[in-house]
Amino acid sequence: MERLPHADYARLLDFIAGLHEAVPFTAFGEHLVRLTSGLLPGLTVSFDQIEESTGFYSLEHNFQMSADEEEKIFNRLRVLYQQNPIYSYIQSGGTGPVIDIADLMPRRQFRKTDFYQDVFRPIGLEHQVNVLMNRPGWIHSMTVNRDRPISRETAIILELAAPHIQIAHRNASLMQALKPVIAQPSDPPPTFTPREREVFDWLRQGKRNGEIAKILGCSPRTVDKHVQRILAKTATETRTAAARWKPDGV
Structure with missing residues (x-):
């Protein structure tokens, strides 16, 4: 694997330390978005969790938008999320952990979807890389988004961070399951x-x-x-x- 600048490794170590702080599972998404925003400054980050049996959708993000814009995008996202190429990837058994949607669907085809036109395009996004987390009955994904292709440096950082994100997510989930017992x-x-x-x-x-x-x-x-x-x-x-x-x- 290619080497990163020292500053990137330093941020990654701070990110990993922050990941393993004890936070309630329901606050995990907000915690993860905040930490990732520091790890990858200047990029837009989101954490999506979807309960497949009920359609419950929750989104944490660092997008800069008005309340009206946020509501409009969120409402469309809840309706159209299955058009995101990552959804078909997960349904076919894909586990990642790090997946660039450009590797799943040609860009010309992706731009024809309502998901792109109603969710990506209005906020100026073109590219997305997902870090997937396993939880039975749910889709949990952290996404890194931007208007230009995700750099190789960013991809390397995500590949190094992904196992730690998955461990922190699993631990938070296990602690949530144990909490009613203890x-x-x-x-x-x-x-x-x-x-x-x-x-x-x-x-x-x-x-x-x-x-x-x-x-x-x-x-x-x-x-x-x-x-x-x-x-x-x-x-x-x-x-x-x-x-x-x-x-x-x-």
Whole structure:
């Protein structure tokens, strides 16, 4: 493998150390995006998690855009994500860990997809490299995106970082699974903000994010953020599990 400048190795070591900090699994995506933004400054980074059985989609990112632009892109992404070449790759058994979508589909063909026209093109993206993480029933992917081809140096850094990302992701997932077992009965119930309590009440009634957004007069993206905080506070991984969670006082 080609050698990297000393500064790249130094950033990589800091990145690896940060990866293994103890964070709740529900905060892992935000943590990973922040660390990767420091590892690869100037690139756009996202962490996508999709529950295939329910269609639940969560996105953390460092894109610079307005709230309206973010909501529009996120809504289209939830509808069109299966057009991303990485989806077919995963469905056919691909595991990566590092995959450039340019290796999966000719660029001319990719540019004809609604995914490119409605998600990539509006925010000036042309190229994407994915780091895949394994979790049964879910698609978890960290993406590095830019308007120009991903450099060889960046690709090498991702190849070196990928095993550590996968280990940190697996450890966070295992700790999340163990938490209900090791939690003490005396643990205090979570403290919801008034808005989180409203979202939680509607979530328990089976309402989806779009429906809750209309009821509360806010955007689906805002509701999604509240749902993510609810999952973190209830130590659950899905909205279904959160809806069934009944702590004292809630």
